[in-house]
Amino acid sequence: MTLAFGHQLAATWLELHPEASAYQVVEFLEEQSFRARVAAVEVYVAAGKSSQEEALVLLEHESRSYRDLMRKELSTGELNLPAPGAR
Template identity: 70%
Template sequence: MTLAFGHQLADAWLELHPEASAAELVEFLERQSLRARVAAAEVYVARERTSKEEAMFHLERESRSYGELMRNELSNGELSMPSS
């Protein structure tokens, strides 16, 4: 999930569940992230003809790299967060 998409998804979910706690929002976003990773693994398997385990390994590695990039950009002030 991209950062902007994650914010849009959270905003839409909170509109539908205005009384939800932060923990419930995090749980929802984690489920959506897992669904997205599974779908990406299936695409990876179909295109690259690898096992699902190997695809998940590659996706996890890419996810860690993306997370590191986001942390670096946030810590350097190079990434602006969407305003609410």
């Protein structure tokens, strides 16, 4: 899920559920993330790029690494996002 998609998904969900707690928002996003990871595993396996087990391990590793990077950047206040219009 890209950052922009994740933001729009959360914003739209909050519009539909204005009384939701932060916990409920995070729970919803975790559920959507899980669904996206399952779909990615299915694509890897269908394309013959890896077995289901290998794809699950790879995606779990990437998820942990990405979360560690986000935690580091958010804790230092230095979230390194590309400038608008940069590719």
